[in-house]
Amino acid sequence: MVTALTRFGTLSGWGKEHHNDGYQNFKEVPTWDLHNATYNSPYIQFSDKEVQNHDFQPLDKFDADEQAIIDKYNPQAKWPWLYINGQYAQSGSGYSPGLLQAQPWDDVYKQLSSGTQNEATQAINDEAKLITTYICRSTGGQPESACK
Amino acid sequence: MIAFDRPWAYAIAVVGALSMAALLVWSGGFLQYYARTGWEFDASLSERLSLVVVATLFGALLPLEVTALSKARAAAGVGSAGGVLGPVFGIVSMSCCAPLLAPALLSFVGFSGTTLLNVNATLHELSTLLTLVSIALLLVSIVLVSRTVTAVCALPTPRRTTGQAAH
Numbered sequence: 001m002v003t004a005l006t007r008f009g010t011l012s013g014w015g016k017e018h019h020n021d022g023y024q025n026f027k028e029v030p031t032w033d034l035h036n037a038t039y040n041s042p043y044i045q046f047s048d049k050e051v052q053n054h055d056f057q058p059l060d061k062f063d064a065d066e067q068a069i070i071d072k073y074n075p076q077a078k079w080p081w082l083y084i085n086g087q088y089a090q091s092g093s094g095y096s097p098g099l100l101q102a103q104p105w106d107d108v109y110k111q112l113s114s115g116t117q118n119e120a121t122q123a124i125n126d127e128a129k130l131i132t133t134y135i136c137r138s139t140g141g142q143p144e145s146a147c148k
Numbered sequence: 149m150i151a152f153d154r155p156w157a158y159a160i161a162v163v164g165a166l167s168m169a170a171l172l173v174w175s176g177g178f179l180q181y182y183a184r185t186g187w188e189f190d191a192s193l194s195e196r197l198s199l200v201v202v203a204t205l206f207g208a209l210l211p212l213e214v215t216a217l218s219k220a221r222a223a224a225g226v227g228s229a230g231g232v233l234g235p236v237f238g239i240v241s242m243s244c245c246a247p248l249l250a251p252a253l254l255s256f257v258g259f260s261g262t263t264l265l266n267v268n269a270t271l272h273e274l275s276t277l278l279t280l281v282s283i284a285l286l287l288v289s290i291v292l293v294s295r296t297v298t299a300v301c302a303l304p305t306p307r308r309t310t311g312q313a314a315h
Binding site for chain 1: 178262
């Protein structure tokens with residue numbers, strides 16, 4: 001998702017995170033911390049809500065519109081959940097967290113940045129391509145650099 | 149054991165256990181399909197253990213319930229607290245306290261997604277305790293229903309007859 005978002009704007013203030021060791025029987029899975037991130041784009045708005053922290057304590061609250069969307073399209077409250085412009089919704093991860101488990105965050109980041117081809121980077125890039133396509137349908141194919 | 153003296157009882161137990169396991173897997177969202185890697189069973193070790201234990205106990209409870217119901221019908225009037233409380237404990241353990249099942253059930257009865265997010269967070273936090281309560285309630289249920297079956301099947305004390313004809 002982050003890779004896709006950077007094609008439409010600038011994401012800053014993000015941090016490094018990981019899922020709890022043993023969650024769903026996976027070892028630590030590196031991920032992004034977008035809790036304090038800001039996103040600027042002339043094409044789209046982005047809202048990230050972290051439901052709970054590592055100790056299962058609630059983190060972010062939803063506004064009324066977000067609540068209505070979740071109640072309507074995600075009634076079983078499956079998380080992670082992605083919703084794009086009333087056109088697409090995705091429940092769960094787009095690829096198995098097992099592909100990234102036990103890998104240091106920096107290693108995965110370097111592999112992605114350098115264009116290294118392995119199962120994990122291919123899965124991430126395929127997912128980014130899919131999300132980019134969804135967003136492009138919402139922006140009417142803008143910008144061309146992302147949607148061509 | 150009286151409830152397991154017929155082959156169909158084992159069939160009911162196996163079908164019940166497998167059905168409960170399937171329900172828990174579906175409800176817990178443990179079975180995931182990923183385009184790249186195919187089907188995965190994504191559950192933590194404690195979730196796997198809970199699933200196996202709850203499904204096995206449910207499988208053991210089912211033939212007992214069936215036997216208790218059929219025997220109770222045959223001997224109407226031989227009732228006990230266990231006859232009523234056993235199934236009640238069984239149902240309560242699966243509906244209230246099984247953290248794997250609760251989100252799907254609550255969604256089914258109309259809880260909204262955002263409410264469920266908070267419920268899920270609480271369930272995660274209390275999952276160990278709730279699972280233990282679930283298992284304890286299932287065990288209590290098994291004990292109570294077993295007592296009912298035993299009470300219904302106990303032979304009445306034979307009356308002594310003298311065989312003397314009245315003169």
